[in-house]
Structures are given as C-alpha cells and as structure tokens.
Amino acid sequence: MRIGQPGQIVLIGSGETAPNMQSVYHALFQQFKPPVRVAILETPAGFEPNSHHVAAQIGTYLEHHLQNFAPQVTIVPARKRGTAFSPDDPALLEPLYEADVIFIGPGSPSYAVRQLRDSVTWHTLRALHRQGTALIFASAGVLALSTQTLPIYEIYKVGEDLHWKSGLDFFVDFGLSLIFVPHWNNNDGGDVVDTNRCYMGQERFAQLLGLLPGGADSHTIVGIDEKTALIFDLAQATCHVLGTGSVTIGRSGQNQQVANRAKFSIHTLGDFRLPDGHAGISEDIWQRSTTNASRAGGQETQASLPAEVQRLLDARQAARAGKDWRASDDLRNQLATLGWRVLDTSSGQVVERSEVG
Numbered sequence: 252m253r254i255g256q257p258g259q260i261v262l263i264g265s266g267e268t269a270p271n272m273q274s275v276y277h278a279l280f281q282q283f284k285p286p287v288r289v290a291i292l293e294t295p296a297g298f299e300p301n302s303h304h305v306a307a308q309i310g311t312y313l314e315h316h317l318q319n320f321a322p323q324v325t326i327v328p329a330r331k332r333g334t335a336f337s338p339d340d341p342a343l344l345e346p347l348y349e350a351d352v353i354f355i356g357p358g359s360p361s362y363a364v365r366q367l368r369d370s371v372t373w374h375t376l377r378a379l380h381r382q383g384t385a386l387i388f389a390s391a392g393v394l395a396l397s398t399q400t401l402p403i404y405e406i407y408k409v410g411e412d413l414h415w416k417s418g419l420d421f422f423v424d425f426g427l428s429l430i431f432v433p434h435w436n437n438n439d440g441g442d443v444v445d446t447n448r449c450y451m452g453q454e455r456f457a458q459l460l461g462l463l464p465g466g467a468d469s470h471t472i473v474g475i476d477e478k479t480a481l482i483f484d485l486a487q488a489t490c491h492v493l494g495t496g497s498v499t500i501g502r503s504g505q506n507q508q509v510a511n512r513a514k515f516s517i518h519t520l521g522d523f524r525l526p527d528g529h530a531g532i533s534e535d536i537w538q539r540s541t542t543n544a545s546r547a548g549g550q551e552t553q554a555s556l557p558a559e560v561q562r563l564l565d566a567r568q569a570a571r572a573g574k575d576w577r578a579s580d581d582l583r584n585q586l587a588t589l590g591w592r593v594l595d596t597s598s599g600q601v602v603e604r605s606e607v608g
Contacts, residue, residue, distance in 0.1 A: 256486035257525070258385035262396070264433040264475030264496070267356055267389035268312040275480040275493050276317050279385055282601060283351045284594075286321035289313060290350035294338060294366050295358025295391040297330030305357055325350070329372050332365075338372035341539075347375055347384075348540065354387045360394035361402045361416050367395070368419060371536070377424070378532050378540035390433055394449070396421045397430045398470055399463060407450045413459050424531055425485065426524040427517075428470045430463075432456075435474030436496055448474070471520045472501035479511070485525065488517045556602075560591055564600060567593070 261279055266272055280287045291309055296302040303326060310324035325346035329338040336343065347353060353376055355363070367373040380386055394400050400418035405411040422429045434449040445452030451459065460467040475481050476496025483490055491514045492498050500507045500519060509515055517523045529537035556564075567582035583593050586602070594601040 256383060257381050258379075258383050260380075260385070260483040260485070261387045262393045262431060262433075262473075262475060262481045262483070263387065263389040264393070264435060264477055264479045264481075264494070265390055265437070266478035267387075268309060269478050270316075271478055271495055272480070273316045275482070276313065277320075278482065278491075278493060279352065279387070280317060280320040280322070282385075283320070284601070284603065285319070286323045287317070287352060288350045289322050289324045289352045289354060290346040291324060291326050291354040291356070292372070293326060293328050293330050293336075294372070295355060295360070295363035295395065297328075297336070297366060298359065298362050302330055302358070303328065309354060309356055327372075329366075329370075332370070338366050338370040341371055344372060344375055347372075347379060350379075350384060352385045352387060353379070354389075355392035355395075356387075356389040358391040359404055360391045360400050360418075361405065363391055363395040364400055364416065364419055373419065374532055374536045375540055377421075378529065378537050381526065381529070381532075382541060393431045393433045393475065395419050398423065398428045399430055401430075401432065401449060401451070401459070403449055403451075406455075413455060413462060415459070415462060415464070424526045427521040429520060430470050430472050432472065432474045434477060435499060436476045467501075468503050472499075473520070474499035474501070483517065485517070488523060490515050490517055490520075557589075560586065560589060560602070563589075564593070564602060568600060571595075 259279055259282070261275060263272065263275065289310070291306045293302045293306045296305040299305065306326045310326060313322045313324060327343060327346050328336045329340070329343050330336040332339060376386070388396055394403065395418055397418040398420045399415040402411070402414065402416050406413060432449050435447065437446045437450060440446035445454070447453065448456035460472070463470060473481065475498055476494070479492065479494030479496035479498065481490060481492055481498050492509050492511055494511060497511060498509045500509065502520070507519070563582050563586050567579050570578040570582060586593055590604060592603050594603075
C-alpha cells in the first residue's frame with residue numbers, strides 16, 4: 252500500500268465481471284505485491300438469500316482472470332444489522348484489516364446505505380482507505396457512495412414517486428458533494444423505453460435533478476457508462492477513465508464528457524482537499540485499523556515506519572517530482588541499506604521490508 256496516502260478508488264458503472272473489466276482490475280492490482288488480498292462485502296445484497304453467491308461470483312472472476320496477481324479472496328458476510336451477520340460486529344471485520352482491496356458491489360443501494368451508515372464496518376473501511384487500502388465499488392455500491400442516492404428499485408421496480416435518499420456521502424471527507432449515476436448510457440429498453448441514466452430515462456432524470464436538496468447546482472453529477480470505470484487517485488488528485496465508454500460530469504448546469512483512457516484533475520469535481528488525519532473517524536476505530544493494517548503482508552503504513560525511513564521516502568518523492576533521478580536512486584540505496592525495498596508503481600511509492608545481509 253502507498254505510504255501515508257489514501258488508496259485508489261475504482262467506481263464501475265456496470266459489468267464488474269465482464270471480460271473487458273480485466274484491464275481495470277489490472278491497473279489497480281499492479282500496485283500491490285502478489286498475492287493481492289481482496290475482501291468482498293456482501294452488504295448491498297445482504298437482503299437476498301443468495302448474497303454469498305453474488306459475492307462469490309465476483310471472487311471467482313478475480314481468481315480466474317487476474318491469476319498473475321494470485322488474488323486471495325475472502326467474503327465478508329456483513330449482511331444485516333441486528334443479526335448474527337451485523338455490519339456492527341467487529342469480529343466479522345478481520346479480513347478487512349488484511350485486505351489490499353475492499354470490494355462493494357451489486358444489490359440495493361438504499362439497503363446498503365441503511366446497513367452501512369455509521370456502522371463499524373463503514374468507519375473501518377474509511378479508516379483503512381486513508382491508510383492505503385484500495386476500494387472498488389460497482390453498481391449499487393457506486394450509487395450508495397453518493398451524497399444523495401438514487402433509489403432505483405423503489406422507483407423503477409416498485410413505482411414510487413421520484414425522490415432521493417440520503418447516501419453514505421463518502422467524498423464529503425474530501426470536500427466534494429458528488430452524486431454518482433452508474434448505467435449512465437444503458438439502453439436495455441431499446442426503442443420502446445428510455446432506460447439510460449440508470450433506468451430513469453432522460454425525462455425523469457431531469458425531474459430528479461430538480462428535486463435534489465439544495466438544488467442541482469450544489470452537487471456534482473458523475474455519470475459512468477456501462478462497462479466503464481472511473482479511477483480516483485486521491486493522493487495525486489487525478490481521475491482516470493477506463494473501459495468501453497465515457498464519464499459525464501455535470502456541474503453548475505454544464506455537462507463535460509470525459510473519454511475512455513482520458514485523465515482529468517479531481518478539482519474538476521469541486522473543491523477537493525485531503526482530510527486531516529483521522530478527522531471524522533473515532534480514535535478507537537482509527538487505532539485498531541492502524542495496528543491491524545500495519546501487519547498486512549509486511550507492507551507498512553506511515554504510522555508504523557521509522558522516522559528516518561519516512562524522511563528518506565519523502566525526500567525521494569520530492570526528488571522524483573523534480574526529475575532528479577540520481578538523487579532518487581541514491582535515496583533508494585540508502586533505504587535498501589536500512590533494510591527497506593522501494594517499488595515505483597503507476598500510483599506511487601510502495602515500501603516493504605527486505606532481507607539485509
């Protein structure tokens with residue numbers, strides 16, 4: 252995991268087990284040393300009798316299509332509060348502490364919000380992410396992240412009046428008010444019914460924008476096409492689009508389309524900032540997450556690094572930013588002498604203990 256930096260976040264518009272998604276997972280997994288440990292939360296589908304099977308399908312896909320990374324998949328059955336599989340049960344969370352990547356996928360977005368809001372699982376996930384754990388959200392998981400969540404099943408399947416529900420608001424910690432809409436370009440309805448904008452259609456979606464608390468201009472709408480991923484690198488303040496489609500950003504009444512493989516500044520989405528330490532996370536959960544995360548795979552968090560090692564890493568990062576490659580190599584050698592191996596990945600420095608002498 253990256254040192255003293257939040258992990259990457261991958262949002263998948265649909266098709267998390269489609270063949271073309273392999274490149275998305277590859278882009279994320281390459282920053283970790285195999286075996287890559289993945290924890291899959293059942294929560295969004297926890298109301299379904301086969302929620303374990305839903306999560307297991309994702310695990311099987313990763314094991315079969317990402318064999319070069321030797322993924323080790325654990326399913327976390329944090330299904331429903333008040334049961335033996337409650338998201339508030341710390342005993343269920345051990346796989347999260349050991350994970351390089353945490354995956355939250357299909358199910359019901361409104362159910363996911365009800366089960367995760369202010370839960371031990373949710374705050375632990377936030378703490379681990381700030382310490383370098385990567386996060387993947389797909390379909391219902393993407394919707395649940397939003398400031399306001401689109402209750403797709405209630406409207407599209409049950410016929411409730413158009414409305415929004417308060418979401419998990421994950422990005423508020425980073426100064427952003429974001430509403431994510433996966434399945435942005437869906438066309439399952441063909442010529443019969445407009446099903447884009449996550450099955451709402453353009454006419455109903457325009458009405459929904461008018462119902463947003465505070466008005467549409469107080470939020471940024473992020474539409475993610477089918478079989479397309481939006482990758483957040485918060486440490487570098489950049490976003491990257493991968494997949495077969497594009498991402499549409501709606502802000503202050505203007506829409507901007509970002510094509511496949513394009514990168515853009517995260518400041519395009521609003522007044523981005525990194526949070527201070529564990530602001531908004533209890534001391535107990537932060538310390539537990541720090542202690543456990545520092546044990547995972549021999550890869551170290553900032554809190555567990557010796558001060559001299561951290562100083563050399565910071566100096567090397569500055570040298571690389573200034574393209575002073577000689578100084579960068581010299582600092583790498585100094586770290587090796589101290590017993591630390593540095594790997595340069597597409598998403599930053601990764602450090603781990605090495606054998607000396």
